[in-house]
Amino acid sequence: xxxxxxxxxxxxxxxxxxxxxxxxxxxxxxxxxxxxxxxxxxxxxxxxxxxxxxxxxxxxxxxxxxxxxxxxxxxxxxxxxxxxxxxxxxxxxxxxxxxxxxxxxxxxxxxxxxxxxxxxxxxxxxxxxxxxxxxxxxxxxxxxxxxxxxxxxxxxxxxxxxxxxxxxxxxxxxxxxxxxxxxxxxxxxxxxxxxxxxxxxxxxxxxxxxxxxxxxxxxxxxxxxxxxxxxxxxxxxxxxxxxxxxxxxxxxxxxxxxxxxxxxxxxxxxxxxxxxxxxxxxxxxxxxxxxxxxxxxxxxxxxxxxxxxxxxxx
Numbered sequence: 315x316x317x318x319x320x321x322x323x324x325x326x327x328x329x330x331x332x333x334x335x336x337x338x339x340x341x342x343x344x345x346x347x348x349x350x351x352x353x354x355x356x357x358x359x360x361x362x363x364x365x366x367x368x369x370x371x372x373x374x375x376x377x378x379x380x381x382x383x384x385x386x387x388x389x390x391x392x393x394x395x396x397x398x399x400x401x402x403x404x405x406x407x408x409x410x411x412x413x414x415x416x417x418x419x420x421x422x423x424x425x426x427x428x429x430x431x432x433x434x435x436x437x438x439x440x441x442x443x444x445x446x447x448x449x450x451x452x453x454x455x456x457x458x459x460x461x462x463x464x465x466x467x468x469x470x471x472x473x474x475x476x477x478x479x480x481x482x483x484x485x486x487x488x489x490x491x492x493x494x495x496x497x498x499x500x501x502x503x504x505x506x507x508x509x510x511x512x513x514x515x516x517x518x519x520x521x522x523x524x525x526x527x528x529x530x531x532x533x534x535x536x537x538x539x540x541x542x543x544x545x546x547x548x549x550x551x552x553x554x555x556x557x558x559x560x561x562x563x564x565x566x567x568x569x570x571x572x573x574x575x576x577x578x579x580x581x582x583x584x585x586x587x588x589x590x591x592x593x594x595x596x597x598x599x600x601x602x603x604x605x606x607x608x609x610x611x612x613x614x615x616x617x618x619x620x621x622x623x624x625x626x627x628x
Contacts, residue, residue: 316601321611337346344576347429352373352376353373353376353377353382353384353436354376354377354378354379354382354497355378355379355382355399355487355488355490355491356382356384356397356484356487356488358371358372358373358384359372360483360484360487360585361384361386361395361484363534364480364481364483364484365386365393365469365477365480368393368469368470369386370386371384371385371386371395372384372386373391375396375410378497379399379491379497379525380398380525380530381396381397381398381399381530382396382397382488383395383396384387387470391450391470392470393466393469393470393568394466394467394468394469395468395481395484395486396464396465396466397454397463397464397465397466397484397485398463398464398465399461399462399463399471399488399489399491400461400462400463400464400524401460401461401524401525402460402461402462402522403460403522404450404460405459405460405492407460408430408458408459408460408461408462409457410459411457411462412432412434412435412436412455412456412457412462413434415455416434416436416455418439419436419453420443422535423438423439423440423441423453424438424439424440424441424442425437425438425439426438426439426455428455428456428478428482429617430479430482430486431454431455431456431457431458431463431482431485431486431489432456432457432489434457434603435454435455435456435457435485435536436454436455437452437453437455438452438453438455438476439452439453439473441453443610449465449472449473450468450469450470450471450472450473451466451468451469451473452466452473452477452478452481452575453465453466454466454467454481454482454485456485456486456488456489457489458486458489458490458492459489459492459493460492461488461491461492461498462489462499463485463488463489465484465488465521467481467482473523474601481622500591503523504523504524504525504531504533504543505624506531506543506545506596506621507523507533507541507543507617508617508620508621511613511616511617511620512533512541514609514610514613515539515541515600515610515613515614515617516534516537516539516541517535518536518537518539519535519536520533520535520536521533521534521535522534522535522555530542530543530544530545531543537602537603538603539600539601539602539603540568540599540600540601540602541598541599541600541601542597542598542599542601543596543597543598543599543621544596544597544599545594545595545596546594546595547593547594547595548571548590548593548594548595549581552611558576558578559578559580560575560577560579560586561575561576561577561578562574562575563575564591565587565615565618567619568589568618568619568622569589569590569622570590570614571588571589571590571595572587572589572590572618573587573588573589574586574587574615575587575613576605576606576611576615577605582601583602583603583604583605583606584599584600584601584606585599585600585606585610585611585614586598586599586600587614587615587617587618589618589622591621591622591625592625596618596621598614598617598618600614
């Protein structure tokens with residue numbers, strides 16, 4: 315592998331925090347790259363019924379599980395509804411996740427009970443000091459069984475209490491997968507992860523996986539180390555270079571655009587591998603508490619190699 319010190323590299327994660335809030339932002343900002351024409355857990359008709367004044371709605375990002383995003387009307391700022399499902403190891407873990415998230419969100423938002431989306435469910439709204447534009451936004455955090463759903467609604471007009479209640483029905487649809495064992499199993503097994511390699515990358519143990527969409531996943535261990543994978547069209551990835559300053563090693567064995575980055579001068583300690591498979595750019599990001607070790611960096615490269623070989627057989 316050839317290397318060059320301190321060159322920019324594309325990387326999607328620049329968190330300055332850890333714990334459940336880290337997982338929350340991971341869920342929200344993971345690139346939504348599965349450009350499916352349908353959302354497996356929510357029909358556009360349900361959006362049209364919930365918000366008929368903004369109909370018709372259409373799917374921007376879909377898939378059987380994980381992340382879905384809908385838009386309507388672009389005569390002004392578009393109306394947007396988006397939600398992410400997360401599958402936890404137990405019902406108690408799901409409830410605890412939402413309960414732990416609430417005080418963290420309360421530091422920046424007005425938080426209100428939302429019992430229709432779980433005993434610990436809540437809305438988070440802009441504070442009174444926020445701009446008028448912020449009043450057109452509301453966030454949702456709900457749970458049912460082993461499933462949590464984190465959602466956001468942005469409208470062209472101020473969000474009313476009736477709008478929040480209509481949004482409840484959409485979050486309930488996201489949570490309904492808790493009654494489907496097949497979906498729960500699929501959401502706990504990411505096609506872009508390899509079990510033995512995960513154990514090397516996340517050595518603290520108790521590794522759990524979560525599928526955030528058909529092409530976005532993350533895994534964590536008992537030490538809160540985080541591994542993510544995200545996929546987006548290569549043409550889009552190359553249009554958004556990063557300003558990060560990292561050590562780069564080219565991975566010629568994985569293709570012309572493949573590289574490993576680590577030892578970054580800003581942000582969380584992390585390592586990133588990016589490569590192209592077909593017309594897509596795949597990014598693996600490892601974010602442990604300390605700078606990734608040589609063993610972890612090697613395992614990250616092996617994971618990318620495994621993904622490339624597995625994909626070629628599909």
